[in-house]
Amino acid sequence: MEFRQLQLFVAVAEELHFGRAASRVRMAQPPFSQQIRKLESELGVDLLIRTSRRVALTPAGQQLLAHAKALFAKRAEAIASVRHVAKGEAGLLRVGFGASSAFGVLPEIIRRFRIRHPQVILRLDDRESLDIGAALSHGDLDIAILRAPFQYEGIETEPLFQERFVLALPQDHPLAGKKRIAMAALAGESFILFPRAIAPGLHDTIASICIQAGFSPRVVHEASSWPSVISLVKAGLGITIAPSSAKSVLSDGVVFKALPEMPARAELVLAFPRRVLSPAAMLFREVASAAMR
Structure with a gap:
């Protein structure tokens, strides 16, 4: 029949x-x-x-x-x-992201993508940067948002968004009341940073900023999410240098200060396999780029 x-x-x-x-x-x-x-x-x-x-x-x-x-x-x-x-308007899209990029642009990109392509099932995967590179390379992820610099064999990146770095201090810190803070003033401070294994690009950028100012950061604590980092700052255990989007972590006991002399920017990139992107990943790339214009 x-x-x-x-x-x-x-x-x-x-x-x-x-x-x-x-x-x-x-x-x-x-x-x-x-x-x-x-x-x-x-x-x-x-x-x-x-x-x-x-x-x-x-x-x-x-x-x-x-x-x-x-x-x-x-x-x-x-x-x-x-x-x-086939058009990318349905099916499964696997998006990787690093913990250090979870705030700021990622929620807005996801919100816009879901509005424009409601039939696509989004699977968000929070991993360490090197794990994301391996997952993209092996086909376990379709696309990812990561902190630059990021390099992994067979993976391409393209700039997505740049933002200023800010200094996060406990509200009772002696520098909290200063209008202008020089990087050199941080030489003796205790720093709280992401572990390098989780966010090597961010960790190395902050270390490089400090070295250019004449000192190596004395890292006393590490935490693997911005809420954890900011909570440790609030507890008076140290200070941190963070992308300005980290200010979205609400904390009454933390003061954020601009660092005018800092030339570096915190940069996010889209990362994807060098092979042809899936249709859904291409649509995500378009939405992400449009959201950051």
Whole structure:
């Protein structure tokens, strides 16, 4: 039993007239009738009651009509689904991100993407940077948002967003009341940073900033999320240099200060395999780029 046979049967079952049904499917009536007879022969049942005055469905014909309509609906659904996936408008999209990039732009990009492409299932994966590189390379992730600099064999990056660094201090810190803070004034401070294993780009950038100011940061505590870093700062355990988006971590006991003399910027990049992007990943790339303009 083929789809074409079912299409012919549905036509005659709905028209209850061989001439009109044949015309509806653009066939001559004799071959049309032959195909219906062939279908009945293959199934071993009578689907239609034929008289000189009328055509009617047998109980078996009524049952086949219900099944045929359900099959056609599933077929249309499958075709539409496949086409949506091919366009990136449906299916699964696996997005990786580092803990240091979880604040700021990521929530806004996700919000916009879900509004524009609600049928795409987003799977967000928080990993260490090197793990993200491996996952992208092995095909376990489709695209990722990471702190620059980031390098991994076979993975391309493109700039997404830049923001200033700020200094986070406990509110009772002696420098908290200063209007302008020189980097050199931080030489003796205790620093709280992300572990290098989790965010090597961010860790190395902050270390480089300090070295350029004439000192190496004395890291006394490490934490793997901005809420944890800021909480440790609030507790008076040290200070940190953070992207300005970290200010979205609400904390009454922390003061954020601009560092005017700092030339470096905290940069986020999109990372993806060098091979052709999936359609859904391409749409995510477009939304992310548009969100940051």
